[in-house]
Amino acid sequence: MAFADTRPRLLAWALAVLFAAGAPAAWTPASAAPASPAQAVTREQVNAAAERVRADPNMPGTKTEKKLRFKDRDEEEDEPEKKTDSLDWLRDFVRSIADGARWLVWALGALALAWLAVRIHRWVKVRAVGARPGKEALPSHVGSLDIRPETLPDDIGQAAAALWQRGQQRQALSLLYRGALSRLVHLHGVPVRAASTEGECVALSATRLAPAPQAFFVRLVDAWQLAAYGGRLPATAQVLAVCAEFDAHLSVAAATGAAAGSPAGTPGEVPA
Structure with a gap:
């Protein structure tokens, strides 16, 4: 112009x-x-x-x-630069968010690895303690069952037989299984853990018990599982036989005899 x-x-x-x-x-x-x-x-x-x-x-x-003339190249280059400069703040903002998200992902990954390392360490420690039974590693409960000796009667077999004859069959079988687990942990040193299942308890007891006490414990577990998971009660004669043999296989005397290499006893007999 x-x-x-x-x-x-x-x-x-x-x-x-x-x-x-x-x-x-x-x-x-x-x-x-x-x-x-x-x-x-x-x-x-x-x-x-x-x-x-x-x-x-x-x-x-x-x-x-008014006259038409060609625009200089310098003027053409200035306009994109102005537009680019006007978007610098948006580009910087997006770059900042991307950098922050990258650091956040790295931080979460590091925390996940640290958590996994702690869990593995604890698991290895629990396994090691379970392999070396001691007072500090003894569980007080297995699942929901309290296996502390002070919560159990002195004569577990006789108390379970009395419950069964009074019609409290499930309570009688629960007492037998609780008592057996307590004897395995506190007398025989079986490394039972708080989350051990019936099958795991049978497998662990096989490493510490003599054949006769192990066979007795398998019979007891079968009777307990039949009522607890199968919804059926075992025969009365079978349950009363387990009650009568309880101390013969899982008492202090049986544990001492097994540790000395002597037979743990036969059904119906209490080792001297």
Whole structure:
């Protein structure tokens, strides 16, 4: 876009008009008489003529013209830079979020590895303690069953037989299984854990018991599982036989005999 100022042309035109008006008087042939001072053009007349020319409505004023031209390459390169600069904050914000998310993922991964390492360490420690039975590793419960000796009667077989004859069959079988687990843990040193199942208890007892006490414990577990999971009660004769043989296979004397390498006893007999 270009602007053209015509003020110099207006002034030239005014001078031309004055010259045309005063020329006949100012310029005469050489033979003519010189012009008088009254006929000379003064500065005031020139200014007055210029004002009249400016006031003429037919004279043009300032003219504005519009022209098409090619844009310089520098100007074209400036505009994308401005647009790019205006999005710098958004780019920086997205980059910050991405960096933060990456660090968060690394932190969560590190925590997961640390948690896994702690769990593995505890599991190895529990396995090691279970393999070396001691007072500090003895469980007080196996599942929901309390196997602490102080919570059990002195003569477990006789107490279970009394419950069975009073019609409390499930309580009688539970007492037999609880008592057997308590004897295995506290007398025979079987590494039973709090979460051990019946099958695991049978497998663990096989490493510590003699064949006769092991066979007795398998019979007892079968009777307990039949009632607890099968919904059926074993025969009364079978249960009363287990009650009568309880101390013969799982008593202190039986544990001492097994440790000394002597037979643990036969059903119905209590080792001396």
